Amino acid sequence: MVFMNTSLRVVGLLSAVILLFSPFAFADHAWGSYHWARTANPFTLKMGDNLTSNWDPYLATAAADWSVSTVLDVTVVASGKNAKTCRPTPGRGEVCNAKYGSTGWVGIAQIWVSGSHITQGVVKMNDTYFSKAFYNTPAWKNLVMCQEIGHLFGLNHQDESTTNANLGTCMDYTSNPGANQHPNQHDYDMLETIYAHLDTTTTLQQSSANKPQANAVESDDPREWGREIRRSSDGRASLFERDFGNGEKVFTHVFWADEGVRSLSGRLRE
Numbered sequence: 001m002v003f004m005n006t007s008l009r010v011v012g013l014l015s016a017v018i019l020l021f022s023p024f025a026f027a028d029h030a031w032g033s034y035h036w037a038r039t040a041n042p043f044t045l046k047m048g049d050n051l052t053s054n055w056d057p058y059l060a061t062a063a064a065d066w067s068v069s070t071v072l073d074v075t076v077v078a079s080g081k082n083a084k085t086c087r088p089t090p091g092r093g094e095v096c097n098a099k100y101g102s103t104g105w106v107g108i109a110q111i112w113v114s115g116s117h118i119t120q121g122v123v124k125m126n127d128t129y130f131s132k133a134f135y136n137t138p139a140w141k142n143l144v145m146c147q148e149i150g151h152l153f154g155l156n157h158q159d160e161s162t163t164n165a166n167l168g169t170c171m172d173y174t175s176n177p178g179a180n181q182h183p184n185q186h187d188y189d190m191l192e193t194i195y196a197h198l199d200t201t202t203t204l205q206q207s208s209a210n211k212p213q214a215n216a217v218e219s220d221d222p223r224e225w226g227r228e229i230r231r232s233s234d235g236r237a238s239l240f241e242r243d244f245g246n247g248e249k250v251f252t253h254v255f256w257a258d259e260g261v262r263s264l265s266g267r268l269r270e
C-alpha cells in the first residue's frame with residue numbers, strides 16, 4: 001500500500017464512486033458483530049480520563065448517559081497517557097483531547113478487535129477544531145464525545161445525513177447539534193441486541209492486566225488507519241479498517257470537520 005496524500009485523495013474519490021453503486025444501509029446501527037466479551041450483564045467498561053479539566057464534564061455526561069443502558073455501565077478512571085499519542089490500554093477505553101492539528105477530523109474513535117470481540121478502544125477530541133467558534137459549543141462537544149464513546153461499544157451511526165431532521169441522538173449526524181447531544185431509546189435497544197448473549201471469557205480489564213494487543217497504531221495519522229471501507233455521501237463520516245491478520249483488526253470511525261471549517265483550517269495552516 002502506498003501512503004501518499006494524493007493516493008488518499010484518489011481512495012476518497014473511488015469510495016465516493018463506489019458508494020453510488022452500493023449504497024449502505026445503516027438501519028442495523030452496528031457496524032459489525034463486534035462487542036466486548038463478558039460473562040455477565042450489566043458489564044462495566046472503564047474509560048481512562050486523559051482530558052484537560054475543561055473536557056471532564058463532557059466525559060462525565062457521556063458516561064452517565066450511556067450508563068442508562070441496562071446492559072452496561074461506564075466508569076471514568078484516572079489515567080496518565082500522553083494525550084497526543086493516547087495509546088490504548090487492554091480491556092478499556094482511553095479518552096484524550098489535544099490540538100492534533102488541521103487533520104480534517106474533529107473526533108475519532110478507534111476500536112481494536114480480535115475475532116468478534118473488542119479488546120481496547122481510544123477516543124480523541126481535536127482541540128484544533130474545538131477551539132474554533134463553530135465547534136466550541138457545549139452542544140457540539142456533547143455530541144462528538146457521546147458519539148465516539150458510543151462507537152467503543154460497537155454502535156454505528158443511526159443516520160449520516162446532515163440535512164434531514166434530527167433523530168434526537170448523538171449517533172445522528174447533523175448541521176445543528178441542539179437536539180442530538182445524548183443517546184436515545186433506539187441506541188439503548190441496539191445495545192441490548194448487541195449484548196443479548198453472554199461469553200465464557202472477558203476482554204474487559206481484569207485485576208491482573210490483560211495481555212497487550214501487539215498491533216499498535218499511531219492513531220492520529222490516517223496512513224495508519226488502513227482502508228476506508230465506508231464514507232457517507234456528504235463525506236462527513238468515514239470508517240477505516242486495518243487488518244493485521246488472524247482476526248486482529250483496528251477500526252477507525254472518523255468525524256470529519258464541516259467543509260467550511262476544514263478549508264479555513266487549511267488556509268490558517270499555510
Ligand SMILES: [Zn+2]
Binds near residue numbers: 035038197198199
Ligand atoms: Zn461474544
Ligand SMILES: [Zn+2]
Binds near residue numbers: 147151157255
Ligand atoms: Zn461516528
